[in-house]
Amino acid sequence: MHLIEMGKTVMNFKKAFGVAAATMMSAAALTGCAIAKTSSTAGNKSSDNTIRIGVNLELSGSVASYGQQEKKGVVLAAQEINKKGVKIGGKTYKVKLFISDNKSSTSTAASVAAQMANSDKIVAQVGPAATAYATASIANLTKAGVPMVGPSATASEFTQTKSGQTQKYAFRACFIDPFQGKKAADFMYNTLKKKSVAILADNSTDYGTGLTKSFTKEFKKLGGKVVTTQYFQSGDKDFNSTLTTIKGKKPDALYLPGYYTEIGLILKQAREMGLNVPVVGADGMGSPKLAQIAGKKNATNVYYTTHFSIKSKEPEVVKFLKTYKAKYGEEPTTFSSLAYDSVYMIVDAAKKEGEVSSSAIQKGLASLKNFKGVTGKITMDSKHNPQKSVVVEQMTNGKINKAYTVK
Amino acid sequence: MQTFFQQLINGLSLGSIYALLALGYMIVYGISKLLNFAHGDVYMLGAYWGYYTINYLHFGFITALITAMIVCGLAGVIIEAVAYRPLRNAPRVAALITAIGVSFFLENGMSYLVTSDTRNFPQVIKQKTFDLGGVMISNIQLIILVTTLILTLGLMYIINYTKTGRAMRSVSTDYDAASLMGININHTVSITFALGSALAGAAGVLIGLYYNSIDPLMGMTPGIKAFVAAVLGGIGSIPGAAVGGFLIGLLETAVQAMGFSAFRDAAVYIVLIVILLVLPGGLFGKKQVEKV
Incomplete structure (x- = not known):
């Protein structure tokens, strides 16, 4: 509930x-x-x-x-x-x-x-x-x-x-939206301790491109490496080939700025091809639909930035x-x-x-x-x-x- | 090398969906000379049929697939009878615009009825992934490939070796002559729409199962890409449409594999432009001589 x-x-x-x-x-x-x-x-x-x-x-x-x-x-x-x-x-x-x-x-x-x-x-x-x-x-x-x-x-x-x-x-x-990208980079580098990241971003919205920009900038500043940045558009359904390319670059983690509809599918396809690295995204993926589309088992090791959480222990x-x-x-x-x-x-x-x-x-x-x-x-x-x-x-x-x- | 084969499999499974859609596009165009832009939306109807029957009537995969084909076939016949038949002798562009209208009607009608929310398709077949020396292939990908092949061969058989098929071919060559030979044009066109739409329905169920996500606008982009595939293969050729579909799937995959994921749709449409300029008949198309 x-x-x-x-x-x-x-x-x-x-x-x-x-x-x-x-x-x-x-x-x-x-x-x-x-x-x-x-x-x-x-x-x-x-x-x-x-x-x-x-x-x-x-x-x-x-x-x-x-x-x-x-x-x-x-x-x-x-x-x-x-x-x-x-x-x-x-x-x-x-x-x-x-x-x-x-x-x-x-x-x-x-x-x-x-x-x-x-x-x-x-x-x-x-x-x-x-x-x-x-x-x-x-x-x-x-x-x-x-x-x-x-x-x-x-x-x-x-x-x-x-x-x-x-x-x-x-x-x-x-x-503001792009601010999350900066904080996600911080979280990725300092909390998850992942230093090499692949980005798969929605480039059909300002939301996705803005987050990609601010994430990349901050992550590089911290000393991390972005191995590849790939794009998709809202409404896309097949990410297998892009994910295969990404998998070949062996990233420690993925950054996925976009909305739950596509991120859900990306999660499903990534996990099914054995790409099990942690996934970080933004508040656009915070929806119960995410797990429904990805499949419960695949929605694991997933993190996203947001404004407020009732699970917070502050x-x-x-x-x-x-x-x-x-x-x-x-x-x-x-x-x-x-x-x-x-x-x-x-x-x-x-x-x-x-x-x-x-x-x-x-x-x-x-x-x-x-x-x-x-x-x-x-x-x-x-x-x-x-x-x-x-x-x-x-x-x-x-x-x-x-x-x-x-x- | 491993990545190459993996991408090949990715491309083939994507391509088989385009192939199924392109076949439907192609036979409808071949016989009634109508670009049925609502074809992608019939595929969406198939996906929703699968969604509801599996969820609420507890159909199995095969039952859902076959009933979706029947229901979409019927939908195709109804669309033809209501929207296209009255315009058969009208200028070509009138029918084309009507097709766009039907497409909008189906998309927005479904958005109204079932809301435009993305739904997750019930997973009737448990996903299993086989590891062939580092190359992953799932049972669902195999099912899609095999179903596409069976349906393509079935369609070829119907067109080339049955009486109905012969009627269809003759109508496609010359309406008036065929009707003078005692072929019932209305009947033949109806069957054509039924066959084409049934293939779209099958594709809808397969795609739902594969991607686990359906929405009322899901038919738009695949519909247009299937059209490109049909043009690439050559309008009028069954193997051509199938090959065109696989080629488009492989092309998209190749573009993404090379790291140009942002340009994959652009690549497909560039192919359309190039084909229309260089090889208007497509790869397998017949040269048509326009008689004046």
Whole structure:
């Protein structure tokens, strides 16, 4: 049950990116019309003892399941904080949430952001979940001077303007896709101790090519050797000849950046021809379908990088699992855990700056360092992309039996 | 050397699938002069038939294979009767576009009915791998090769040595003359579609078993590659289509073996262009003289 739920989340997670990419264009087109009339670039400041956080999520519409999961994480975080309150600049504050449904629509995501910034006087926003809707809300928040944390906006363009500058008010809690390649190289070299690797990558998606690039760069820097890099396309079914070539090069391990449909087949065909070396991949292969396609026996000695694992033994995660389960009666997902971290990131930023205001939180988020969340230790880089630890899940006989943390 | 033989086996098993599909393409084209772009999708239907009958009716491999051939044969007949027959005397391009329409209809219809999720095919035959001096060959690869050979020979027998086959050949030579000789054209074309689609159905079940993964769009690329194989072998020749299929399989494998995995599809389509420019009749094709 755990396994299935987890896998589903990852699958949904990947799907969110697709939606994100598809609606990106319309997002750009629609934000223009929804910009609010009143604007105060100065941002909002708390005048009582509440931290007013706007929650702009997809609670209905095409990607409602992500929004609903993130809402659970946000509500839990606020509830935990409010039990004791949080001391900022000598005053005890409580979190007040303003939860709005953006209906999985770019125009609503933009207008909800404007309305919360101007009428509800929020000091920061959490959400939206999908990159497209998160991007759509940036313009209005920038105008109002209110920072936002997109829990799961993974597209690398999200925190950047068209001309390549960093969006001052846009932050995220997740790492961007290619970042996993870097961490996978680290895991391969330092944890698995494999020094010569063959790569078989999906070159029909940015996901596959981006990961290949970042993996190769980091792995070579560490001193490892990439014996060969081969490519496939999504929809391919026969990998026997490529795998025969790879087998001839005798690699210690394989790196397979791609999605579960093809990776499942690659695993099956590789194991059947006796290529039994460890396989490392990225979160695109995290799905119960992987083991079904590969065959349980073949899905062994398989590792993949991901955002969050319920198998993790990190104390923060263990505690989070317990409280989450007590409140909702189910396991947290990648979405809910990233949203949970987003709230804490905002509060932490205010605490560090000693002031509950939009500008202080913006500064605090931009200089966030070693923030300990349930999805890892987060340090914000100059492009507002978290540099954080990555979780690696290990699969044996088609079941996730262990999780590692790559710091 | 060991790697060479391994790649040869890889190429032959991939090629036999293309060969089965190319045979179906070829006989349909040879007789009705119609490029049946829905052929790859009939193969997808065969795979789904295998999936459901093995999972829910607990068919064995042979039963699933034979029933898939029958069901796909029927599907072919229905497609022909509904979509192509009314257009038999229309311009060729109308039928071609209809074929593309049928292909879309089958792909999206199946996506709607069974969702576009990739499914894992039930493994009715347990995979066994034989190690022949370092060269691995699996029992499933052997089954695919043998089934393809049997079906090719069977088809050759039907076309060359039976009354139906003779009718098919005569229809392929001249519609009007054949009909004047008392051959029922509709009947013959139906049988042709049934035979071609039955081969596609068999390929569907075999591919499902081999790769363990089926989805509603699985017929697209193999369908086009089988078309290339049929052109390469020479439209109108049964051994030609089979040889063309094996050659395309070997070519793809060779391209990947040389380390150009990113270009394997490109290589196949380059072959299509070259063949059409240099040897339009294909390797085994008859030279056709266009009479004015």
